[in-house]
Amino acid sequence: MAFWAELNPTRRKIITGLIFLAPGFLFTIWLRYYPILFGTYMSFFDWDVVNPPGEFIWLDNYTTIFRQGFYWQAWENMLVYVLLVFGLTFWVPVVQALLLDMIGRRWVKNTLTTFYLLPAVIPVTATAMIWRWIYHPSYGIANSITSALGLGTYAWLQDPQFVKMAIILPGMIGGGLVMLLYLAALYSIPDDIYDAALIDGCNSSQLIRYIKLPFMRQVVFVQALFTIVASFQLLDLPFVMTGGGPARSSETIGIYIYNTYQDELSLGRASAASFTLFIVLAVVIYALLIINRSEAE
């Protein structure tokens, strides 16, 4: 250990630090940076599973997928999903948090908060099972509700026109972790602001408009950015609910990548699609980070 004792303390700290860091560092390279590089590499080949890497075809995989209507349809679907999320479900947790904040009784508030949390842990497979039955053309309650309202019946998940809405709609129950974050923002409003508002004779809607919503703004904005990024990666729910159908009308890029790999058995094209998604996502995330920074100032 003479060697160790002779080292100056700074060096010693760095070496110990490297030992501490080593497992995490290696796992990060192995499980994230290596796959993305390997995927990029594969995207330039007509990848042969038996004799990798197969023929080097430069950008042909990219030109092939760019010529496929389905590829662009997947992007289009994705944009529709983003719009639907913001139109239908994104605001539900905001409303729920405002409601919980107004409820004065402690036990009511706590009980409701506990139950509102549950949607965070219901797996997509279970959601899909339940809602597939709710949407069942002949035995589901979705149709018995619409027909009771005189709107007729629909084949929700088999109809290209409705399928995307039907996939997003289960989110309307809201709740989850996001709602808790909004609630935390509301709880962080100092009492003296309420006191001041009370003295000024603020009524309930004014309170929400001029005090509560401004305090939630930052959190809601960040969640909106998260929601956009998450919509780009949407995979599980449409996959489990419809598998991308009917006629690929609910397919996302994630499902497109999987189908290209699984059905068309083309690793090269699947990797090319992955890489385009990576680039787009990187640009989007970076842009959103910058927007967020300027928003925060």
Add this chain to the structure above:
Amino acid sequence: MFTIKKLLPSTANTRMHGIIPVYGSYLLGIFFLILIIFPFFYVVSLSLMDTDQIQDTPPSLLPDSPYRVTVMLDYSAVYAEEPENIDLYLQQDSPLVLMSIPYELDETLGYVEAIGLIDDNVVFHASAHARELDFVRNFGAYQNTGISRASLLRTDFRGVEIYEDFNQEINFEVNLDGIEAVNVPTAQEDSPFAGEISAFLNESYQVHGTITGIYTEQDFGLTLNSYNMYNEFLKASYGEESGTSHLVENYGFLQFFVNTVIVVVFAIACQVTITPLTAYPLSRLFPKRLSDILQLFFLGTTFIPFVVIMIPQFRMFRAMGMYNNYAGLLVPHLLPFGFYVVLYKAFFDRIPSELIDAARIDGAGEFLIFTRIMIPLSRPIFVVVAIYTFLSNVVDFFWAWLIVRDVKLWTMNVALYNISRTGHTSAPVDFLMGATVFTIVPVILITLLLSSKIQSVAMNSGLKG
């Protein structure tokens, strides 16, 4: 005014908002509560119905209370005439009674049993839960057959009597010396359906015994028994596929639950060991420039979401033999999550350096400082990471589904998806709904237990997004 004040505490809240908005928020709050609970309520309710009731139009929301039907038969006369054939007749009467009643009677049935007597001595007892009989019709002995006397008693292509198979699939007991453990219903009133049942049993199905009594009673408890039947059905239909280990055959859904627990616990274990180990040198040991670069390196992984790398990572794992085994399920969780690295680092940064310097002067090594000073002082952040890891992994589906084929390795989500895919077995709807209930209930219970912890984590962790 007084009563309203009693109902609602006169908090600052109420004074600010006024009475009507506060009442409104209670009502709307309960509306959302119903909205959140409804899917769960609906699936539990569906799982307790039989397939006929599930397919009601308009759909019914609550399961009917099913009937327990007991048919008493007397064989004294038959036994006196042809004692050598009594065994055969009893074997035949079992499907004639048990299969015909659910088919002919237009009521929700829970349990059907036939009790045979010779001189007030119970010699024959056959019984089955209604779900069992459904499965017999869908997958068992009477798969794809009509229900009539001829088809119930026919032989299959091997020349074996089908009812012999049937009697092995249900509770069936014959003992001419008398069966002890059977509850013989005594002096009950005949059921309202007695006439109908005895008519078709005597005329269309021609049972050998003489019907001496038909008793029915409604028993909601029978629906709860369905869950047991679903588990048995799972064991029977997927058990043999699970490989040589017989895990699914023995434990049913419990095996999937255990797999899920293994994955989630492993993921949490990794994020509370490897990740803080990674973050500590960034906070305390490296010069600032190196730390900043490394922090970017770890945070950069958030730019590489799962969808982007799933195919290369899948190929990689296959090539390394980590396919269709626990390694494939667990190894991806070794990745220190970039976001958590930053979280740990920020927390470590706030611990006063006097403590650490004092320990260094006393001759403590870095590992000792980490385990004895950093970890005990940063317990809150460990809880935060553990909770978040639990929440994000309990719903994880796609990777587990890609990397695993054997039934014995399925996690709950994988199991539910694979069972629900038509084409494998056309599983009956009530079974699928039962499987969904099995998947949700443990997660909900765990979450309710952890609820206050999760709430305090979300409220105080400063993870505003």
